[in-house]
Amino acid sequence: MAKGVHAEEAQAFSVRLKQALEAAGVRPSPAVVASEFNLRYWGKSITAHTARAWLAGLSIPMQDKIRTLSEWLHVSPDELRFGPRPGPVLAMDSGAMERQLNLQDRQMLAQYLALPHAHRKTVQEVVAAMAVAAAHAQAAANRPGGQPAK
Structure with a gap:
């Protein structure tokens, strides 16, 4: 090698x-x-x-x-x-991230980081599913009449 x-x-x-x-x-x-x-x-x-x-x-x-x-x-x-690619949040400098996160966000992130890897993966999957659902809801709201696609 x-x-x-x-x-x-x-x-x-x-x-x-x-x-x-x-x-x-x-x-x-x-x-x-x-x-x-x-x-x-x-x-x-x-x-x-x-x-x-x-x-x-x-x-x-x-x-x-x-x-x-x-x-x-x-x-x-x-x-x-x-290896993981930095996402939009990770690409921010620490000052920009600090301004975006309130105390509850920081506490939640500290708890997340304390979880075992397998539990973190579960949290990541839940957040990803929620992001997809939110994107679908936003797309439906932007359609004429606010109706979901059939």
């Missing part, structure tokens, strides 16, 4: 893979990962040795395998491969 950037990327991928496994309630064992992965992947099976290399940060799977891992572990392929 190449040194430098590729080694750092492989190590970072390993951390993200272990976090995704933990969040999904899967033991990060090479044998378990290989077995569960092979149940879902329609290409050539992987060995426990391959899964060990992913978990140890020695290699990064090809994109088709990352897609299978992401579907299995319920994370986006890009986030699994490259």
Whole structure:
């Protein structure tokens, strides 16, 4: 394996893979990962040795395998491969964020950050579902007569 950037990327991928496994309630064992992965992947099976290399940060799977891992572990392929991308709130400087958040918001964020990873994922899914519902409601309100689409 190449040194430098590729080694750092492989190590970072390993951390993200272990976090995704933990969040999904899967033991990060090479044998378990290989077995569960092979149940879902329609290409050539992987060995426990391959899964060990992913978990140890020695290699990064090809994109088709990352897609299978992401579907299995319920994370986006890009986030699994490259890490989370900052959203609009994260892109704000701390002063702008401070002005946007009231005391209740800050308390809620502190409680969120104290949750285990699996619980954070649940909160993220609920917020995402609520954002979709709000967008649909807003779109319906903007239609002539304020009626939902049929």
